[in-house]
Amino acid sequence: MGRAERVAAAVVIGGGLAVAWHAYAHLKLGMMISPGAGFLPFWVGVALVILGTIWLGMSLMAPQPQAAAPAEAPAERPAGHPALTRLVPGVLLVIAYGWIFERAGFFLATALFMIAWQKGIEREGWVKSLVVTIVCAGAMYLLFSFLLKGVLPRGTWFD
Amino acid sequence: MDIFSGLLNGFSIALTPMNVLFAFIGAVLGTAIGVLPGLGPAATIALLLPATYAIESPVTAIILMAGIFYGSMYGGSTTSILLNLPGEAASVVTCIDGYKMAQQGRAGAALGIAAIGSFVAGTVGVIGMTFFAPVIATFALSFGPPEKFSLAVVGLLLAVTLSGASIVKGLIMMATGLLLADVGLDPISGKTRFAFGVTELNSGFDFVTLAMGVFGLGEIFYGLEQTMKGELVTTKVGQVWPTMKDWVASRWAILRGTLVGFFIGVIPGGGAVISSLVSYAVEKRVAKDPSQFGHGAIQGVAGPESANNAASSSSFIPLLTLGIPGNASIAMIFAALLIKGVTPGPFLIQEHPEIFWGVIASMYIGNVMLLVLNLPLVGLWAQLVRVPFAIMAPVIILFTAIGSYSIQGQVFDIYSLVGFGLFGYALRKLKIEAGPLVLAFVLGPMVEAAMRQSLLMSGGDFTVFVTRPISATLIALFVTLALGQAGVALWKSRRATASSNSNRP
Amino acid sequence: MKRLAASLTAILAVAAFSATAMAADFPTKPVQAVVPMAAGGSTDLLARAVEKYWAKYSKQPMVIVNKPGGGGVVGTEGVVRAKPDGYTLYIGYGSGHDVVMPTLQKMPYDPQKDLVAVSRVSIHSVAIVASAKAPYNDIKELLAFAKKEGKPITTAVSVKAGAVDLALTAFGKAAGVNIVTVPFSGGAEATTALAGGHLMIGGGHPSEIIPHVKAGRFKVLAVVLPERDPSLPNVPTLKEQGVNVATWGSIKGLAAPAATPKEVVKEIDATIKKICDDPEFRKTMADLNQPILYQNSEDFAKFIKQATADYAALIKELNIKID
Numbered sequence: 001m002g003r004a005e006r007v008a009a010a011v012v013i014g015g016g017l018a019v020a021w022h023a024y025a026h027l028k029l030g031m032m033i034s035p036g037a038g039f040l041p042f043w044v045g046v047a048l049v050i051l052g053t054i055w056l057g058m059s060l061m062a063p064q065p066q067a068a069a070p071a072e073a074p075a076e077r078p079a080g081h082p083a084l085t086r087l088v089p090g091v092l093l094v095i096a097y098g099w100i101f102e103r104a105g106f107f108l109a110t111a112l113f114m115i116a117w118q119k120g121i122e123r124e125g126w127v128k129s130l131v132v133t134i135v136c137a138g139a140m141y142l143l144f145s146f147l148l149k150g151v152l153p154r155g156t157w158f159d
Numbered sequence: 160m161d162i163f164s165g166l167l168n169g170f171s172i173a174l175t176p177m178n179v180l181f182a183f184i185g186a187v188l189g190t191a192i193g194v195l196p197g198l199g200p201a202a203t204i205a206l207l208l209p210a211t212y213a214i215e216s217p218v219t220a221i222i223l224m225a226g227i228f229y230g231s232m233y234g235g236s237t238t239s240i241l242l243n244l245p246g247e248a249a250s251v252v253t254c255i256d257g258y259k260m261a262q263q264g265r266a267g268a269a270l271g272i273a274a275i276g277s278f279v280a281g282t283v284g285v286i287g288m289t290f291f292a293p294v295i296a297t298f299a300l301s302f303g304p305p306e307k308f309s310l311a312v313v314g315l316l317l318a319v320t321l322s323g324a325s326i327v328k329g330l331i332m333m334a335t336g337l338l339l340a341d342v343g344l345d346p347i348s349g350k351t352r353f354a355f356g357v358t359e360l361n362s363g364f365d366f367v368t369l370a371m372g373v374f375g376l377g378e379i380f381y382g383l384e385q386t387m388k389g390e391l392v393t394t395k396v397g398q399v400w401p402t403m404k405d406w407v408a409s410r411w412a413i414l415r416g417t418l419v420g421f422f423i424g425v426i427p428g429g430g431a432v433i434s435s436l437v438s439y440a441v442e443k444r445v446a447k448d449p450s451q452f453g454h455g456a457i458q459g460v461a462g463p464e465s466a467n468n469a470a471s472s473s474s475f476i477p478l479l480t481l482g483i484p485g486n487a488s489i490a491m492i493f494a495a496l497l498i499k500g501v502t503p504g505p506f507l508i509q510e511h512p513e514i515f516w517g518v519i520a521s522m523y524i525g526n527v528m529l530l531v532l533n534l535p536l537v538g539l540w541a542q543l544v545r546v547p548f549a550i551m552a553p554v555i556i557l558f559t560a561i562g563s564y565s566i567q568g569q570v571f572d573i574y575s576l577v578g579f580g581l582f583g584y585a586l587r588k589l590k591i592e593a594g595p596l597v598l599a600f601v602l603g604p605m606v607e608a609a610m611r612q613s614l615l616m617s618g619g620d621f622t623v624f625v626t627r628p629i630s631a632t633l634i635a636l637f638v639t640l641a642l643g644q645a646g647v648a649l650w651k652s653r654r655a656t657a658s659s660n661s662n663r664p
Numbered sequence: 665m666k667r668l669a670a671s672l673t674a675i676l677a678v679a680a681f682s683a684t685a686m687a688a689d690f691p692t693k694p695v696q697a698v699v700p701m702a703a704g705g706s707t708d709l710l711a712r713a714v715e716k717y718w719a720k721y722s723k724q725p726m727v728i729v730n731k732p733g734g735g736g737v738v739g740t741e742g743v744v745r746a747k748p749d750g751y752t753l754y755i756g757y758g759s760g761h762d763v764v765m766p767t768l769q770k771m772p773y774d775p776q777k778d779l780v781a782v783s784r785v786s787i788h789s790v791a792i793v794a795s796a797k798a799p800y801n802d803i804k805e806l807l808a809f810a811k812k813e814g815k816p817i818t819t820a821v822s823v824k825a826g827a828v829d830l831a832l833t834a835f836g837k838a839a840g841v842n843i844v845t846v847p848f849s850g851g852a853e854a855t856t857a858l859a860g861g862h863l864m865i866g867g868g869h870p871s872e873i874i875p876h877v878k879a880g881r882f883k884v885l886a887v888v889l890p891e892r893d894p895s896l897p898n899v900p901t902l903k904e905q906g907v908n909v910a911t912w913g914s915i916k917g918l919a920a921p922a923a924t925p926k927e928v929v930k931e932i933d934a935t936i937k938k939i940c941d942d943p944e945f946r947k948t949m950a951d952l953n954q955p956i957l958y959q960n961s962e963d964f965a966k967f968i969k970q971a972t973a974d975y976a977a978l979i980k981e982l983n984i985k986i987d
Contacts, residue, residue: 004589012331019338027350039611040341040606041341041353044337044338047330055327055331058327083384086383087384087584091380094577094580097573098560098577101560110561122549140554140557140561302860303857303860303862304846482856504856505856510875568729612848615818615846616844616862616863
C-alpha cells in the first residue's frame, strides 16, 4: 500500500506540473476581466502539485502498518498472480473487442468476446463456454437490436 | 399552478398504464441492481440512456430512470446485510451493523427495517419535494452566474469534506474531475483544450463513458484480480416484520435519517452516499449506548437506509428547479431530459408541468411498489447474488462497451472506457472514493463557465461572489459547516484515540 | 459512416454503371441525415420536421442521426468523408461552423469545396431581446439608457464567436456603445440568465426566444437581418432603427458530400422543395417559430458563399480572433 500510494502521489505531482505548464504556455491565462481558456486548468494544476505533495508527505510520515504481513495475500492463490492471469488478459480482451467491433460486426464480436472470456479467463470447459456464449450473445443481440435499432455495426468484413 | 391541482394532474399522468408499467420496471430494475454489488444506479441509468431514444415520451423515460435510482436505494441494503458486501455505495455503512445483525440471526429484522425505513423516508421525501420544489422554483431565476458558481463550488467541497474520507484525496479527485471536464471545445473562448489533435477528443469525454468506466469496469477489473469466490447466501432470512422492540428502537432513527437525508439531498454534492454516512454518525452520537454500534444496533441500519432514500428523492429538487444535477445519478437523468429536448431549470414547472408533476406522482406510486416488492420478496432478491462472476463480469463489460459505443457511434469511446476502467481500478486499489471525481466532471463546466461569466459581468471584480446576497449566504454556510466540522474533529481527536472506524469491509 | 458506406457497396457496384439510372431509382435505401448538433436543439427540431414529411414524398424513409460535438465539426466531417451517393446527407448546412468558423480557425475540411449545397430550408435570424421588465422598449431607448447609466451593456449570447455573438458585437461597434458579450453554453442557458435579470440584453434565434416572449418574460428590441424576419413580422430591423448592421444569422439547409452525382442532388432538392410547399410542414415549422426560406441547390451554394464572405468581412472589421 505504502509504495503504491507514494507512486500515485508522484504521478499527481507530475501531472499537475504538466497541466499547469500546458495551460500557461498554450492555453493562455487571460486577464482578470475575462479569464482565458487556461485560467482554470492552470490553477487546478497548481492545486494538484500542492495536494500531491501533501499526500506524499502524509504517506511518508504514516507508520507502515505491519509491513511484513500483507493482508491482501490470500492463501488460495493459484499458479501465477491473478493480476497477470486474469486482469491483464481481461483488459486486453476488452481492447480487442473494441478493435473487432466495427470490423466483425456487433454480433460476431460479442460472441467471440464471450467465448474468449470463458475459455481464456475463467478456464471453463468447451460445453459450458459454448452454452454461456450462445445464451448471452443471443440475449444481448435481441435486447440491443430492439433498443438500439440500426446503431450497431453489422461488420465491414462481410461486404 | 396550484400544488394540489398540479399533483392531481401528475397522478393522472403517472397512472396511465404505460407509465405505471415503466415505474414498475424501474423499481424492479433498481432493486435488482441495488442488490448486485458493483453495478450502481449511475452506471445502470448510463446503460439505459441510449434506450431512452426509443421511449417516445420524456415523462415515461424519466419515470423509468427515477424508479431505478430510488429503487436501488431499497436493494442496496440486501447484500450489505446478508453478505457484508455493499450492493451500492450508499449502503456501505449498512454493512457495519446490518451484517452483525445477520450473524446474530436477525437478518430478517434488519432487512425489514431497512425496507420500512426506506419506504417512510422515500414517501416523506416526495412529500417534501411536492411542497418545497415549487417554492424553490419561484426564486430559482435569481440564481445568476455568481450564485451558480458559489453553489457548485460549495457543493463540490461539501462532497469532499462530508464523506468522511481523506480530504486530500478527495480534493485530488475533485481537481482531476475538473481537468477531465476541460478536455474538448471550450464554450467560452471557442478554443480546443487538451485534445492534442485527436478529433474524437474535440467534443470532450463523454460523461456516461467516464461513469461506466470508473464505476462499472473499474469494479470488474478489481473483481478479476480477487478471484471472486461464488459465495452463496447461507444466512436464513427469517421473519422480516420487525418486532415491537425493534420498532420502538428504530422509529426515531428512521425520522432522523429522513430529515438528514432530505436536507443533504437538496445540496448539490450531497446525495444518497453522503447522507447515509452523516446519518450513521448522527445515530451514533445521539444513541444512549453508542457502544452498541458496530455490534448489531438496529438504529445503525434504520437511520442510514432511511437517509439514502430521502436524499434520493430530494436530490431531484435542484435538478428540476435550478437545472443543477447534484450527484452522478441525477446527472444521468439530466442528460436524459436534454436528449428528450427538455431543459431542466426554472421554467420546467411552467413549461412542462406534466414532467414535473408526473415524475413526483410516479414517485409516490413507485415507493409503494417497492415496499411490496421488497418486504415479502427479499429472500428472492438475495438469490441474485448467486449469478456467478464468470458470467456477470463479461456481461457487464459488454453492456458498458456497447453502451458507450452507441452514444456517438465511435469505437474510440470503447477505448476511453477501458482507460477509465483502469483508472477506476487504480482508485479502488488505493482506496480512493471516485464520487468527487464524477461530480466535479459534471459540475466542472458549470463552475468554470459561471466564474468567467460572473467576471465578465462584473468587469473583473472578484467581490461579486460575496456581495450578492444568495452567493454570500452559500459561502458563509459552507465556511460555518467546515469550521464546525474541523472543530468536531479536533475535539474528537483530543478526546479519544482508540477508535478505528474501519467501515470498509 | 464506414459501415453504412460498406453495406451499400453492392448497390453502388450496380448503380455506378449509370448515374442517371441511379438518380431515377434514388432512393432505394433509407437516407441517413446527419445532424451535427445535439438532439432537441433548433437544428434537430428542423431535421425532425423534414424527416416526418420526407416519407410523404420519397420512396424511402429518412433516418436522423445526431452526431454532436466540436461545435458541429465532428458530425459534418463524417458527412464530408462519407460515400458520395446521396444516402448520407447533412442537415444544418450554413450554421456557425460552416460560415463563421472557417474565417477564425483551421478546419479539417473546406465547408464549401467538400460539400455540395442541396437546398436551403430556413434562416434563424438573430433577435435582440431584453427582460420584459427592462425600462427600454427599442434600440433608441436602450442606447439612451446605456448612455445615462454610463455602464457597459452586458449581453447574453449562446456561444463565443457564434452568429449571435458576432451580430451583437457588430451592433455595439456600429452604435458606438460598449457591449460586453457574455457567452453561455447554448441558447437555453443564455435566455435563462437573461430572464433572471442578470444581464441587460441578450441575443437569440426566434425559435429560442418566442416562447419566452409569449410567456411575457421578454420583449424583442430588434432583428439583425437585412429584412424583417417572417416569424417576427412586427419587430423592426436594426437598420430601420438607425443602426447600420445586418447579418445572416444562422442558415439551415441540406448538403451532401461534394462528389455526389448532380442528378441525385437534384432529386433530393426536388423532394425538399415539395416538403417546403406542403401546408402541413409549413404549419409545423410555424409552430417551431422557424420561417421557411427555401432556395434551390445553385442559389443556396451562391448564398453560402456570400454569407461566408460577409461574415469574414465582419470578423475582420470587428477584429475578432480565437487564439
